[in-house]
Amino acid sequence: MSAAALIEIDNVSKSFDGGRSFAVREASVAVRAGAFVAMVGASGSGKTTTLKTINRLIEPDRGEVRIEGMSVAEIAGPMLRRRIGYVFQGIGLFPHLRISENIGITPQLLGWPPAAIAERTREVLALVGLSAAYLARFPDALSGGERQRVAVARAIAARPRIVLMDEPFGQLDPVTRDAIGSAYRALHDQLGLTTIMVTHDVQEAVLLADQIVVMAAGRVAAHDTPRALMASRADPDVSALMAMPRRQAERVRAVLSDAGNSDG
Amino acid sequence: MDERIADAVRVLPYYLSQHVLLSACALVLAVVLGLPLAVLAVRHPRLRWPLLTAAALIQTIPGLALLALFYPLLLGLSALVAPLVGGSLPALGFLPSVLALTLYAVLPILRNAVAGLSGVNADVIEAANAVGMTRRQRLLRIEAPLAAPVAMAGIRTAAVWTIGGATLSTVVGQTSLGNYIFSGLQTENWLFVLFGCAAAAALALVTDQLLGLVEVGATRRNRRHLLAGLAGLAVGIAAALMPLLWGPARGYVIGAKNFSEQFILAELIAERLEREGATAQLREGLGSAVIFRALASGDIDVYVDYSGTLWTNVMGRHDAPPREAMLRDLSRWLGEHHHVEVLGALGFENAYVLAMRRERASELGVTTIAELARHAPQLSFGSDLEFLSRPEWSALRRAYALDFRFERSYSPTFMYRALAAGDVDVISAFSSDGRIAAQDLLVLEDPRHAIPAYDALILISPRRSADPVLRRALAPLIGAIAVERMREANFMVDRSTNPVAPGEAARFLAGLPGPKPAGPGPP
Numbered sequence: 001m002s003a004a005a006l007i008e009i010d011n012v013s014k015s016f017d018g019g020r021s022f023a024v025r026e027a028s029v030a031v032r033a034g035a036f037v038a039m040v041g042a043s044g045s046g047k048t049t050t051l052k053t054i055n056r057l058i059e060p061d062r063g064e065v066r067i068e069g070m071s072v073a074e075i076a077g078p079m080l081r082r083r084i085g086y087v088f089q090g091i092g093l094f095p096h097l098r099i100s101e102n103i104g105i106t107p108q109l110l111g112w113p114p115a116a117i118a119e120r121t122r123e124v125l126a127l128v129g130l131s132a133a134y135l136a137r138f139p140d141a142l143s144g145g146e147r148q149r150v151a152v153a154r155a156i157a158a159r160p161r162i163v164l165m166d167e168p169f170g171q172l173d174p175v176t177r178d179a180i181g182s183a184y185r186a187l188h189d190q191l192g193l194t195t196i197m198v199t200h201d202v203q204e205a206v207l208l209a210d211q212i213v214v215m216a217a218g219r220v221a222a223h224d225t226p227r228a229l230m231a232s233r234a235d236p237d238v239s240a241l242m243a244m245p246r247r248q249a250e251r252v253r254a255v256l257s258d259a260g261n262s263d264g
Numbered sequence: 265m266d267e268r269i270a271d272a273v274r275v276l277p278y279y280l281s282q283h284v285l286l287s288a289c290a291l292v293l294a295v296v297l298g299l300p301l302a303v304l305a306v307r308h309p310r311l312r313w314p315l316l317t318a319a320a321l322i323q324t325i326p327g328l329a330l331l332a333l334f335y336p337l338l339l340g341l342s343a344l345v346a347p348l349v350g351g352s353l354p355a356l357g358f359l360p361s362v363l364a365l366t367l368y369a370v371l372p373i374l375r376n377a378v379a380g381l382s383g384v385n386a387d388v389i390e391a392a393n394a395v396g397m398t399r400r401q402r403l404l405r406i407e408a409p410l411a412a413p414v415a416m417a418g419i420r421t422a423a424v425w426t427i428g429g430a431t432l433s434t435v436v437g438q439t440s441l442g443n444y445i446f447s448g449l450q451t452e453n454w455l456f457v458l459f460g461c462a463a464a465a466a467l468a469l470v471t472d473q474l475l476g477l478v479e480v481g482a483t484r485r486n487r488r489h490l491l492a493g494l495a496g497l498a499v500g501i502a503a504a505l506m507p508l509l510w511g512p513a514r515g516y517v518i519g520a521k522n523f524s525e526q527f528i529l530a531e532l533i534a535e536r537l538e539r540e541g542a543t544a545q546l547r548e549g550l551g552s553a554v555i556f557r558a559l560a561s562g563d564i565d566v567y568v569d570y571s572g573t574l575w576t577n578v579m580g581r582h583d584a585p586p587r588e589a590m591l592r593d594l595s596r597w598l599g600e601h602h603h604v605e606v607l608g609a610l611g612f613e614n615a616y617v618l619a620m621r622r623e624r625a626s627e628l629g630v631t632t633i634a635e636l637a638r639h640a641p642q643l644s645f646g647s648d649l650e651f652l653s654r655p656e657w658s659a660l661r662r663a664y665a666l667d668f669r670f671e672r673s674y675s676p677t678f679m680y681r682a683l684a685a686g687d688v689d690v691i692s693a694f695s696s697d698g699r700i701a702a703q704d705l706l707v708l709e710d711p712r713h714a715i716p717a718y719d720a721l722i723l724i725s726p727r728r729s730a731d732p733v734l735r736r737a738l739a740p741l742i743g744a745i746a747v748e749r750m751r752e753a754n755f756m757v758d759r760s761t762n763p764v765a766p767g768e769a770a771r772f773l774a775g776l777p778g779p780k781p782a783g784p785g786p787p
Contacts, residue, residue, distance in 0.1 A: 057393060082396030092391025096409050096485055106395045154395065 005030035006194050007054060007162065012063035014049050019061075023049045025218040026063070031196060031211075033161070036188055038205035039198045040241065041215035047198040048166050050215070054196070055084045055164060067162070082106050085155030085163035085193075089170040091147050093139040099125070099150055100135040106158040124153040127187060145176035152184060156191065163188075165197040169204075181208055203245045206230070214238050271765055272444065272459045277507035280463065282439040284504035287426045287467075290362050294369035294422055299415070301370070302377030303403065316378065319371040327368060327429045331436050334360035335554055339561070356547065356554070356563040361433035361440075368429055369422035376418025380411030413483040420475045427468040431460065437519070437547035437558065441467070446549045450524060452677055452763060470500065515543030516734065519558060519567035522549045523648075523676050524757040524766060525614060525696060525750065529568045529720070531770035533738065540737040552577065552650055556723075560602040565728045566738070570614055572716035574598070576655040584659075584716035591719065603726035607735070608742035612750045614696040615718035616656050619705040624689060632709040636690065637664040645671045646679045646688035656715050657692075663714035677758070696720075696747055698755020720745075749773060 009029040015022045024046040031037050039047040052058040053065050056077045065072045072080055093102050103124060104117040112120070122132055128149040139147060148169065155163055168184075169177040185208050188195050199205055205212050206226045214222040214229065214237075222229055222238045229242045305312040322330070338355035384407050392402040431442030444460025447453070474496040481490025516537050520530035527548060534544040547564055556578055558564045571594055575581050579597055584590075595606040618633055630636050636643075645668040651657055652671055660666055668690070674682055680699050683691045693700055693707070695718070700707060722741065728734050753769040 055394065057390070077393075078396045078398045078401075080396075081394055086391075086394035088387075088390065088394070090387030090390060092385075092387035092389075092394075094388060094391065094406060095385075096406075109396050109401070151391075 004032060006033040006035075006068060007031040007196070008066040008069075009050060009053065010063050010066065012050065012053055012060040012065065014046075014053065014058060014060050022218050024053075024060070027215070027218070027220050028063075029213055029220060029223060031194060033194050034192060035211055036185065036195045036209045037197070037211045037213060038209035039196065039213045039215060040200065040202050040205045041221075043200065045215040046218040047215050051164055051166055051196060051198050054162075055081045055086060057081075057086075078109075082110055082158060083160055083162075085158075085160040087148075087151050087155045087163065087165045087168040089167040091144075091151045091171070093147055093150060093154075095139050097138075098135065099137050099139070099142075102139065102150060103153045103157050105154065110158055112158075120157055121153075124157050125150075127156070127190075128153045129183060145172055145180060148172060148180060152180075152187075156187070156193070161192075161194055163193050163195045165195065167198055167200065170199075177204075184208075202241055203248065206245045212242075214241060268453065268455050268765070269459075272456055275443075276463065279439060279441050279443055280467070281504050281507045283427070283430055283441045283464070283467065284501060285508065286358065286361055286365065286433060286438060286440060287423070287430045287471075288501050290365035290426050290430070291369055291419070291423055293362065293366040294373055294426070295419060297366065298370045298373030298418075298422075299377055302374050302381060302415070305374070305378050306381040312378065316375060319374050322367050323371045327364070327432050328435060330368065331360060331364045331432055332551075334364050335436055338363075339557065342561070354563055355561060356437040356550075356558045358438055360436050361430070361438040365426050365429055365433070369426045372418040372421040372425065373415070374418075376421070377411060377415040380414030380418075381407055383414065384410045409482075409485075413479060416475070416479040416482050420472055420479060423471050423475055424468045427464060427471060431464050434549050435551070436554070437550055437563065439545075439547075443548065446522070447527060447766070449675065450522060450527070450549075450677065452758070452760060453765070471497070474500065515545060516566065516728075517564045518544055518546050519550055519555050519564035520546060520548040521552060521555055521567075523694070524769075525694070525754050526568065527766035528753050528757060528769045528773065529610075531767045532741070532773050533566060533568075533722075535767075535770055535774055536737040536741065537734070540733055542733050542737065552654075556602075556604075559723055559725045560604055562725050562727045565725050566607075566734065567723060568610065568720050569723055570718040570720055571609075572615060572656070572718040573654075574721075575716050576659070580655075582655065582659060584713045587717045587719065590717060591721075598723070603729070605724045605726075605729045607722040607724050607738055610720040610722065610741060610745045610750075611743040612696055612720055612745050612747035613718050614694050614720055614750070616651065616654075616715055617693050617695050617710075618660075618690055618708045619683075619693040619700060620690050620708065621683060622704050622706045625706040625708075630708065631706070632711050633660065633664050633666070633714075634711055636708055637666050640666050640668050642669060643689040644669050644687070645690050645692075646682045647671065647673050647692040648676050648679055649673050651692040659714045663712045696750045696754060697758070698751045698753075699758055701751065702755055702759065720750075745773060 007030070009027060012024055012027050013022055014024045027046065027050050029050070039051065041047050049058055053060045054072070056072055094105070097105070100118070100121050103121045107117045107120060121135065125132065125134060130146065130149055134142070134146070134150070139150070142150065169180055172180065181204060187193070197209065209226060211223065212226050212229055213220060216237050221235055222232070224232070229238065230246060232242070233239050301315055305315045335355055338360055342355055388406060388410070389402070392406045397405065430440050431445055433440050434442035434446045441460050441464045444456045444463070448456030448460065474493050477489050477493030477496065480486065481488070481493055518530045518533050520526040530546050530548065534546060537544045550558060552573060555564070555567055556569065556574070559567060571591055574594055575590060579594065585593070591609070598604045598606060618636065620630065625631065628639050630639065652673060672682070672688060679691050680703065682688045683705070684703060693705065695707065722738055724734065750773070753773045756764050756769045756772060757766055
């Protein structure tokens with residue numbers, strides 16, 4: 001695709017069993033700066049594996065990932081990951097560290113001065129909608145939604161340009177999930193981030209993302225805007241998946257109008 | 265009674281400081297060894313099984329055996345490295361004790377640290393990687409603190425084991441609270457045994473509580489608990505080690521085997537040296553085989569051994585020449601082969617003899633070993649712990665075709681009890697033992713001279729052979745102790761009513777004022 005892409009996943013393949021089967025097969029995705037990309041697909045379709053090749057939590061067998069034209073293989077893994085935010089379903093707050101220490105960890109690893117870390121910690125905590133009273137608490141004193149907000153704050157604390165998310169809101173109840181999803185989308189726009197989010201929830205993808213990558217059996221089956229994918233009839237797998245939000249919306253509308261009729 | 269408590273309390277600071285020093289060193293070494301091994305085992309799953317199995321295997325070796333094994337191991341190692349470093353490793357005392365205890369303590373530390381590290385939540389590990397930690401940062405900042413409570417519990421277990429196990433180090437010549445237990449067991453001073461057990465238990469309890477404080481501090485991330493525990497440990501160790509600063513200088517090291525006569529003679533030698541203004545310390549409870557090599561290698565400076573024992577065990581001879589010829593050959597051979605000097609004979613003999621209760625012997629019409637041999641298949645035999653594996657026993661069996669119904673080993677005290685109780689019919693006794701007369705035992709004659717003479721000899725290590733103080737101090741002892749006096753002194757310690765400490769018996773032998781031999785003593 002265009003040379004202006006910020007992240008280029010170029011022909012990446014990955015096998016976990018020595019080549020008998022491939023979790024990802026010759027996948028290529030280009031993401032321009034500022035985009036919000038959702039990766040959807042069935043379980044085992046290779047979404048998470050593809051995502052993790054970007055910050056080298058997984059090394060591809062073939063192909064390469066480039067950020068601003070530079071291969072990530074040339075950057076030491078820990079150094080690379082300090083520049084890329086990462087939020088995942090497991091949340092993974094450090095239980096023995098206070099919220100302030102959890103959020104400030106990457107700036108600290110990068111050698112920021114303590115005063116700058118403290119200021120930035122307060123700032124990002126406010127960005128994710130939590131009060132400064134949380135700073136001194138330990139993770140086990142927080143609710144699930146609050147913990148995931150802290151995880152988002154930790155991911156953006158060192159001012160990364162790129163944030164990777166792996167089923168980030170999967171463990172949350174639907175109301176919290178919707179609220180945090182919308183709040184994050186606003187943050188994405190406000191901070192000018194580039195976000196790639198893996199999700200199995202197509203509706204969430206349609207509502208939050210500018211572009212959707214559909215993966216099936218380790219391959220990229222489609223990559224387009226939500227609107228275009230929902231209208232497309234080209235690939236039966238893709239159209240079945242993308243038809244789901246529309247069908248769900250129609251069913252909800254039907255329920256609502258039924259209720260209206262019986263009331264009237 | 266009061267006197268014996270006072271005796272026990274008098275040596276407590278020294279025993280305790282040695283015990284604490286040994287346990288603390290072993291535990292620190294075990295931590296230093298165990299924690300990195302745990303990290304290795306967690307990072308390389310292939311190493312995990314072999315490491316844990318090896319540690320568990322060491323644990324299955326009885327503590328006493330592990331300590332004993334380190335003696336020949338260090339001797340061998342010493343022979344290997346001696347040309348390189350120009351000196352020899354001490355094979356007795358602190359070094360083998362600390363090594364054995366360290367190996368023993370590694371298992372609980374390793375096992376718990378592995379459990380603690382493997383138990384760290386996988387999401388937390390992934391997050392640590394994702395925020396950009398290197399492996400080392402992840403270990404130090406995330407995994408180690410999260411594994412600390414479980415690892416600390418392992419260190420606590422190891423500390424209690426080490427403090428308990430350190431009592432066994434007395435056997436390889438390291439002073440510890442075990443000195444109370446082993447010498448008390450030997451001299452039937454049960455108060456001493458109890459005192460040693462109680463002191464070791466109290467030490468273990470206090471250490472466990474302090475480490476518990478550290479554990480709570482680590483678990484609740486409570487700095488005050490953590491510091492209180494660590495400070496308590498530091499103060500306790502420092503206080504316990506104080507006596508070492510102005511404790512007895514090393515001075516002369518006197519060895520003793522594991523029976524009363526040896527304790528008394530070691531005390532007697534110490535008393536003589538102190539009268540010459542020298543300082544001396546005792547290494548008690550050493551085995552027959554260990555003690556000569558300890559002397560030859562300079563781990564101890566002086567001890568009393570018996571000509572027959574050296575003749576058969578050290579020289580490996582099976583004949584029994586007349587006394588003078590044997591002493592001459594022995595002295596020459598020891599000097600040529602080991603540079604050990606025979607300073608002289610004390611004047612009494614402590615031979616291995618076979619003894620029976622007098623009425624049992626007359627019942628069977630037995631007065632010699634040759635007559636005993638005919639009845640042996642119907643009789644049972646009790647020996648001390650080493651006699652059955654000594655060459656004298658094979659010599660006796662060969663000479664008389666001895667074959668008992670069964671043979672059993674006891675510590676000497678219990679051997680005499682077993683004979684008195686009729687559990688065994690014949691025992692291997694020492695001819696200088698006061699209990700032979702006291703229990704009215706019949707010593708069987710040895711018409712075929714299967715057992716050689718056992719003159720008590722003072723032996724001096726190669727590095728002390730030209731020492732004028734030692735010679736001056738010990739010269740008055742040569743030829744000065746008749747067997748009757750030795751028996752009396754032995755019986756003062758071994759009798760069951762009103763026994764005295766070996767030091768008291770030594771004062772009696774030296775002709776110093778002290779308690780008179782009392783009770784149903786030998787004539």
